[in-house]
Amino acid sequence: MGTTTIARRLAVAVGTFAAAVTINAGGAAAQDAGELYLYNWANYFPPELIEKFEQETGVDVTLDVYDSNETMLAKLQAGASGYDIVFPSGYMLGVIIDEGLARKIDASELSNFGNVRAPHDAPSFDPERAYSAPYMWGTTGIAYDTDRAPELEESWKEFFKPRDALKGKIAALNDQVEMYNAGARYLGIDVCTEQPKQAQQILDLLEAQKPHLAMYSSTGTVDRMIAGEVVMHHMWNGAAHRAKEQRESIKYLYPKEGLAFWSDHMVVVKNAPNPENARTFINWMMAPENAAAASNYTGYMNAIEGSSQYLNASLKNDPAVNMPDAYADRLRPSKECSPEARELRDKVWTRLKS
Structure with missing residues (x-):
């Protein structure tokens, strides 16, 4: 897990x-x-x-x-x-x-x-x-309410560079690894990169996204989507399923750039x-x-x-x-990164949350 x-x-x-x-x-x-x-x-x-x-x-x-x-x-x-x-x-x-x-x-x-x-x-x-x-x-992708948003592209772009109508109505997981890795995949960067310049690119992406988020939160994801507090949520597929049980208009996306499983x-x-x-x-x-x-x-x-x-x-x-089955090639298994890569990731998250 x-x-x-x-x-x-x-x-x-x-x-x-x-x-x-x-x-x-x-x-x-x-x-x-x-x-x-x-x-x-x-x-x-x-x-x-x-x-x-x-x-x-x-x-x-x-x-x-x-x-x-x-x-x-x-x-x-x-x-x-x-x-x-x-x-x-x-x-x-x-x-x-x-x-x-x-x-x-x-x-x-x-x-x-x-x-x-x-x-x-x-x-x-x-x-x-x-x-x-x-x-x-399980996987970690994006869920959104189709009744309150247009049909979205199967891409992390919808999350990191949201459409105007969704700005301020998006929640992200308060999780260093999930957020950093999602950003890296959108940019085509190895999640275990040891290159400071690439880590800076990820930080730039996350910082540009931050003003458009309603919150970072890894708890209450299901209830938040059911209640309509946000229109889009970065979340686990099991949580998205439970939310859909109560709000049928919720759809789970498998970003084409790849997602964690x-x-x-x-x-x-x-x-x-x-x-x-x-x-x-x-x-x-x-x-x-x-x-x-x-x-x-x-x-x-x-x-x-x-x-x-x-x-x-x-x-x-x-x-x-x-x-x-068509989405099988989008799955990205977790990787154990080097100490150098983890240190860069820690620095990016600390900067982002400061």
Whole structure:
């Protein structure tokens, strides 16, 4: 989950529940002792799907939850034993692999891996999917009210250089990485640039935009759009979907210059007590019907081809969540920038907000 996504989920109450589930995954590998221990984000996996897995495989599942990637990492680094699968975001997955905390599972060899859509089949942090398989993913783009604005071009230009009728009616996320990266993509600059002149170009763009914004805010995005407080909002696709549920005229844009997408993944822990059950579960979750059940519960999209036929109508019919294939080449995965690049980004944001 991206930085902003982590922040959103820090507000979710953390709890633990155990679910006894019995299940059978056709063609799966031999079982371990009939147990499986998941460590996932709070409110991020449907209890009924755990029950279905148990009923089909005979494996008893226990789910424990965390509130951030960092909490999960700290537990693994401290040597916590007993967990089989964790669900890190892309950038954290790279850390887990680099620190030797992930078990090699060769997910690309699992029978259901052929269902995985590009570009989720070969992410930069695990290009061969040797250690992971996809779970949920989302994007950060632009939403606007079609009843209060003309049809807009699918471009960051509408956000950074707004039409006169929209000036003062636009909200931006109060997020350094999202804003800086969106500006960089509009200008055709590498989001991890180490060149001061290019960082200055991004700052110039953001400063020119600033007078036309109603606010910078990463909270209340859904309610703000529903209430009509702004006409356009820089926001996450799941938030745009929830806003559209209450205000049908809201449309989500996929800027042609590219937009950020975050992703969460299923990873088997290095010292997992039930590695074969973990592989069985991961393969099972790449079946279209099961992936769709997770999407229906979380409100975010999965990466599995064929899952759309099982989605709730509200998700299936909303391109903000069920992204049209034509937009796949606009997705830009998060990148871990160098210290020099991060320092430039920090300076730009500090100047902008001063």
